[in-house]
Amino acid sequence: MNVLWIGGPPGAGKSTVARRLARRHGLRLYASDARTWAHRDRAVMAGHPGALRAESLTPAQRAALPVEEQLAMWLHEERGPMTVDDVRGLPSSPLIVAEGTQVVPAMLPHGSRAVWLTPPAEVLRERLTARHGPGRVPELYLLLGELIAAExxxxxxxxxxxxxxxxxxxxxFAADLARGPLAAGAEERRRLLREANEAVAEQYRAAFARPWNTADSSAVARPFACECDGHECDEVLSLAIEDLPPTPLLAAGHR
Structure with a gap:
């Protein structure tokens, strides 16, 4: 597979690095978070006990369980092979950068080009605290950090x-990036950015469709990348998934 893999625990910076790498070099981005619910649906269809139990509980009920039970419902090991299947189904050109918490050494095909981001535990905790708020860092994320670092x-x-x-x-990844193939020009780069944004929108559509999710999708803003052709653009626009325009999504002053 023509793939650059990036693994690591929650808060390691995988998504940020993969997004910037894809933008700078014209790569296809595979973000595992965008496939969360598709993977859960596959596990439910297969009768996986953890997936079935997770779908029967609200987020608050899941969070109240012992962390070991939360881990069983997280599908950490099960989602690895699903991720490989997903990436195998993508076009082989341009080069793909794929990132995810479930990207672990045991699940990758032999000879894969892969690196893991494993910042110190205190850095992870600081980032997760900034993301979730003081005293609200999910214990599951800290456990995943320990398990991934050990593996x-x-x-x-x-x-x-x-x-x-x-x-x-x-x-x-310098040698891999030099070999490519990379996006051929501005038009293909825009298509790749739109593809990544559509994956984010689909992720949230699936989340809002869960029976236990009572949120109003039109009232919840989600982050989408600016679709300009700037190689170093890092602008993110917050809007409801229903408001993602059919034309290129551009930050003010971008083209």
């Missing part, structure tokens, strides 16, 4: 511990 260490695979990993990841 990466046992496997002896390439890992980056720097808090700001972008430059090191780019250097790690």
């Amino acid at each position: 990466v260490s046992r496997a002896g695979v390439p890992a980056i511990t720097a808090a700001d990993a972008m430059d090191e990841v780019e250097r790690f």
Whole structure:
């Protein structure tokens, strides 16, 4: 597969690095979070006990359970092979950058080009606190951080511990990026950005469709990337999924 893999625990910076790498070099982005509910539906159809139980509970009920039970419902191991299947189904050109918490050494095909982001535990906790609020960091995320760090260490695979990993990841994949193939021009870059934004929209459509989700999707803003052709653009626009325009989504002053 023509794929660059980035793994690591929640809060490691995988999504940010993969998004910037894809934008800078003209890569197709695969973000595992955007496939969360598709994977859960597959597990439910297969009769997986953890998936079935998770769908029977509200988020608050799941969060109140012991962390070991939450882990069983997280489908961490089960989603790895699903992710590989997803990526195999994507066009092989341009080069794909795929990131996800479930990207672990054991699930990757032999010979895969992969790196794991494993910043120190205190950095992860600080980032997760900023994301979720003081005293509200999910215990499950901290456990996943420990499990992934231990697996990466046992496997002896390439890992980056720097808090700001972008430059090191780019250097790690330098030869792969030089070989490509990369997006052919501005039009293809825009198509790739739209594809990634549509995946985000689909992720939230599926979440809002859950029986236990009573939120009004039109009242909840979600982040979408600016679809301009700037290689270094990092603008994110917040809007409801229903408001994602059919034409390119552009930040003010971008084209």
